[in-house]
């Protein structure tokens with residue numbers, strides 16, 4: 001029950017394939033202005049690679065390198081050979097652009113189709129793509145993968161919940177592609193519109209593009225009466241379809257015949273021990289137009305040791321904890337937004353959304369967390385609400401070691417951004 005033979009290749013065969021493709025990739029990359037110079041400087045050629053471990057000899061490529069080469073510095077061919085470009089959403093600064101030849105688009109669509117197949121989708125499914133189209137890869141990337149699998153594909157785009165619901169009902173949509181933060185909002189909206197999610201035609205949601213916790217996934221599953229599968233990707237590695245959960249929901253399989261994944265200590269650049277958390281580094285193995293070598297994703301995760309019950313032999317990464325850049329340092333303590341989400345979304349009274357605000361109180365930095373509370377609790381008396389507030393603050397204290405200010409707010413009162421959720425706002429500069 002696999003889409004492609006590569007999914008179950010024995011490890012040594014898979015590694016042989018990776019070595020072969022890495023050599024090819026180095027050969028191709030040497031045609032780009034950026035890598036040709038870098039390889040010359042560091043005396044690197046395809047011959048530098050004998051075993052998969054030799055990938056460590058290659059230099060890293062960072063987001064800054066891509067920016068400095070914007071837009072064409074990594075292209076291996078003349079512009080005539082390219083048929084599409086995408087650009088990252090620029091969450092952390094200036095965007096970077098990625099270019100695809102027709103062959104690159106075909107490879108990507110195959111990987112996407114494989115990912116969807118792994119969670120049980122088949123050509124009889126009807127998939128509604130609820131992420132924004134345009135430069136963001138979650139639109140066209142998912143779209144072409146779904147068509148490649150043979151699913152009837154509804155290119156709904158982002159937003160407009162009422163219309164989304166109508167399309168889903170009219171066309172008996174069985175699968176959704178939806179960003180997790182929007183999924184929670186959408187689930188609440190479906191109920192507000194008077195529909196019972198259990199009566200909706202959907203079975204499967206593909207959720208990805210932004211960090212979210214296991215609690216959030218479970219909440220999405222319960223609220224929508226759906227099975228939700230985590231999907232990881234980034235524009236620099238095509239977009240979605242880099243690593244995907246299978247039906248076991250126990251980590252995301254990296255499609256290792258197309259990518260080399262490494263996890264390094266972000267300080268030293270050395271590989272961490274298996275199972276330890278570090279920064280994910282990715283190399284393309286099947287991209288001809290714009291290969292990227294040892295890309296520092298800034299995403300923090302770990303390899304899940306052992307083999308998956310599904311029989312696929314590729315390694316799995318754990319859900320992304322966040323980006324290295326997301327780390328907040330407050331009162332000398334390092335805090336990741338996902339630590340906060342992990343606690344908040346596990347509390348039964350909490351609704352669908354939250355926002356972390358960094359504020360100044362006097363001279364001190366303080367962390368304030370706005371938490372939407374389910375409607376039925378908002379009508380409770382003051383004392384009950386204070387009880388909830390205290391509970392959240394003390395549970396957060398146990399996790400992040402400082403006591404945040406917690407403000408309970410009403411269902412739907414935190415503005416919902418289209419696309420990736422903004423979880424943290426820094427209001428410290430505004431006060432003086």
Ligand code: ADP
Nearest residue numbers: 088089090091208209210211231233234235320
């Ligand atoms: P940008 O870097 O501007 O957001 P992309 O659209 O390429 O541009 O987004 C890729 C990033 O999105 C990844 O590096 C990662 O931080 C995040 N991301 C994608 N999928 C997931 C996921 N399933 N879980 C957590 N984070 C994810």
Ligand code: ZN
Nearest residue numbers: 246248308310
């Ligand atoms: Zn599996």
